[in-house]
């Protein structure tokens with residue numbers, strides 16, 4: 407254990423080693439976790455720290471001191487800033503099937519960062535089946551705060567949290583475990599959001615479900631069309647696999663020989679409702695043997711309007727940098 411204890415309790419008040427003048431036992435401090443007497447080690451070489459007197463260093467000393475410090479800071483400031491709650495769509499299973507077709511925003515912010523007035527702060531008070539590090543009362547609502555130093559929330563605790571339906575934020579202080587000064591903690595714990603993350607947020611989750619439903623509704627027509635296209639591709643893939651004999655190259659290898667690089671161009675289109683000019687990036691491939699569009703001496707095809715409905719289209723590859731286009735393959739084959 408390399409973690410040195412920077413805090414002790416003196417007359418019930420959390421004190422930092424730098425604020426203690428007396429060395430050794432004369433510091434008159436006890437461990438906030440186990441209550442053992444502490445000696446103040448204020449040598450010249452090592453970082454100043456407390457050590458347990460005539461007993462082994464207890465496991466939870468640093469963690470408990472941090473909890474206590476964080477609680478006191480929040481109680482003093484009576485404020486707490488929550489980080490934004492957002493979802494990254496390409497990490498969501500929900501979109502796995504449709505994200506190759508619909509134009510998804512990368513990040514959806516559901517709850518914005520906000521500073522709340524805190525009315526009460528409790529330390530390590532039991533909530534039904536588990537003990538959160540800190541409970542904040544914000545108006546009528548409760549927010550649980552977990553201070554992570556060496557232990558992070560495990561699956562078991564997470565399940566209990568979800569069952570309870572109370573929002574939980576984790577503050578990751580592992581980077582600062584070797585020493586933490588109160589002034590620094592104030593930023594990290596109260597107003598800062600850099601080290602905070604949502605473990606569970608039922609309100610945010612509900613907003614997310616709402617967002618997804620609205621998104622699907624808004625894109626319903628397009629989605630249905632693309633679903634049909636997707637099924638078509640699946641069917642064609644199966645047909646290909648069936649025809650394929652043993653020893654022949656895999657479908658994937660065959661497809662990778664028939665990639666077309668996606669290019670982009672920008673256009674402005676007029677919004678039907680508002681009449682506004684809206685810039686849009688269009689993905690296209692060229693040349694297109696199907697002769698969809700003509701520009702600068704070459705035929706090209708827009709992916710969303712042409713390729714997706716084309717019988718030669720077999721989906722995207724390489725993170726949408728290429729499409730699989732079998733046009734040339736079949737054209738040459740038929741000759």
Ligand SMILES: [Zn+2]
Nearest residue numbers: 437440464467
């Ligand atoms: Zn102790």
